[in-house]
Amino acid sequence: MQENPFKFGRIVNDPFFTNRKKEMKLVRALLSSSNNLIMISPRRYGKTSLIDKVIKELKHPYIMVDLQLVTSSDDLAAQIIKRLFRLFPFEHIKQYVKNFRIIPSITLNPISNEVDISFQPSSLSTLVMEDAINLIEQLSSPKKRIIAVFDEFQEIKRINSNLDRQLRSLMQHHKKVNYVFLGSQESIIRDIFAKKKSPFYHFGQLLPLGKIPYTDFHEFLNSRFKQVCPAYDQITASILEITQCHPYYTQQLAFFVWERYRNPKPPEDPVEKTVSDLIRLHDMDYERLWNTLNKTDMKILIGMASSDLSPLSEAFSKVYQPGASSTTFSALKRLAQDGFILKSNSGYEIDDPFFKRWITQRRNR
Numbered sequence: 144m145q146e147n148p149f150k151f152g153r154i155v156n157d158p159f160f161t162n163r164k165k166e167m168k169l170v171r172a173l174l175s176s177s178n179n180l181i182m183i184s185p186r187r188y189g190k191t192s193l194i195d196k197v198i199k200e201l202k203h204p205y206i207m208v209d210l211q212l213v214t215s216s217d218d219l220a221a222q223i224i225k226r227l228f229r230l231f232p233f234e235h236i237k238q239y240v241k242n243f244r245i246i247p248s249i250t251l252n253p254i255s256n257e258v259d260i261s262f263q264p265s266s267l268s269t270l271v272m273e274d275a276i277n278l279i280e281q282l283s284s285p286k287k288r289i290i291a292v293f294d295e296f297q298e299i300k301r302i303n304s305n306l307d308r309q310l311r312s313l314m315q316h317h318k319k320v321n322y323v324f325l326g327s328q329e330s331i332i333r334d335i336f337a338k339k340k341s342p343f344y345h346f347g348q349l350l351p352l353g354k355i356p357y358t359d360f361h362e363f364l365n366s367r368f369k370q371v372c373p374a375y376d377q378i379t380a381s382i383l384e385i386t387q388c389h390p391y392y393t394q395q396l397a398f399f400v401w402e403r404y405r406n407p408k409p410p411e412d413p414v415e416k417t418v419s420d421l422i423r424l425h426d427m428d429y430e431r432l433w434n435t436l437n438k439t440d441m442k443i444l445i446g447m448a449s450s451d452l453s454p455l456s457e458a459f460s461k462v463y464q465p466g467a468s469s470t471t472f473s474a475l476k477r478l479a480q481d482g483f484i485l486k487s488n489s490g491y492e493i494d495d496p497f498f499k500r501w502i503t504q505r506r507n508r
């Protein structure tokens with residue numbers, strides 16, 4: 144039997160990638176000129192996949208650093224330099240690194256066959272960062288502009304509270320680099336990029352990435368389920384009804400439903416069965432998450448899982464009693480920041496459809 148046509152959890156490209164035509168056109172235009180891009184969306188909506196796809200199509204040299212895995216300002220500098228070593232011949236970069244004010248130690252890692260960069264701990268981190276960031280510009284050329292992607296950029300605040308200002312003060316002088324910032328925490332990213340007083344104000348085009356539109360996702364799922372089951376249209380509809388077009392959860396659910404058709408006798412209600420399995424699989428994680436919440440958070444999530452009422456409405460407050468509206472409001476803000484809920488034009492919703500089900504199932508058990 145053929146390979147499962149769905150993929151979740153990592154960067155996706157064709158044939159696992161759908162839609163995003165408008166967004167890709169804009170990103171392509173920005174990165175083929177001398178512009179910068181800031182893309183925001185909740186986690187797992189497809190930011191990294193989209194940027195990866197466009198950059199590979201453009202065939203520009205690029206570096207991508209995920210700030211989630213960076214531990215300090217010096218570490219960020221080291222990660223940037225390490226990636227530049229992948230792009231250019233060793234001897235070429237050495238000419239520049241030789242002139243650094245703080246010389247890093249460069250070792251060849253025999254396992255990865257790549258260079259490892261490290262700096263002696265010192266109080267000169269600003270110089271280290273300055274040389275590393277300026278190296279991107281030095282190695283770039285107008286004909287082959289380097290695209291520098293900083294993924295999960297909201298983490299910059301955790302690494303060092305002043306680092307965003309420092310980066311801006313260096314990057315603003317660069318003429319040959321396209322900078323791309325991806326962020327999953329809208330409030331922090333907007334603080335850095337969208338406020339008049341913020342360090343990166345007007346530094347680039349802000350692109351909020353939404354879910355994948357229903358018709359596109361419907362077509363994507365249908366064309367794949369058509370090959371394995373006659374009731375494909377119904378399967379697609381039930382999957383999208385549960386996941387509400389969330390890119391990651393849709394692909395995840397579709398993947399496991401599709402796996403059921405490897406069996407010559409799939410169950411009658413494959414979608415429901417799969418959802419139950421997924422909830423059971425994540426039971427321990429969900430329990431652990433649940434226990435990190437305070438009472439107000441719990442009441443809000445229970446209300447949101449059990450009804451369609453807006454958590455800020457009077458009716459909601461009457462039934463689920465989360466407390467004063469200011470308390471509810473700050474709890475919603477925190478829950479959104481921690482990724483439990485999403486705020487969209489149509490209001491608030493729980494991010495993970497399986498966690499949502501888990502809450503009501505546990506309550507009704």
Ligand SMILES: Nc1ncnc2c1ncn2[C@@H]1O[C@H](COP(=O)(O)OP(=O)(O)O)[C@@H](O)[C@H]1O
Nearest residue numbers: 151152153160161187188189190191192391394
């Ligand atoms: N354009 C797309 N078409 C189909 N599925 C997608 C698309 N973009 C993302 N996904 C799904 O979402 C998952 C997470 O994507 P990713 O790019 O890692 O998101 P982010 O960087 O926003 O966290 C992917 O593994 C895939 O299952």
Ligand SMILES: [Mg+2]
Nearest residue numbers: 190191192294
């Ligand atoms: Mg990502």
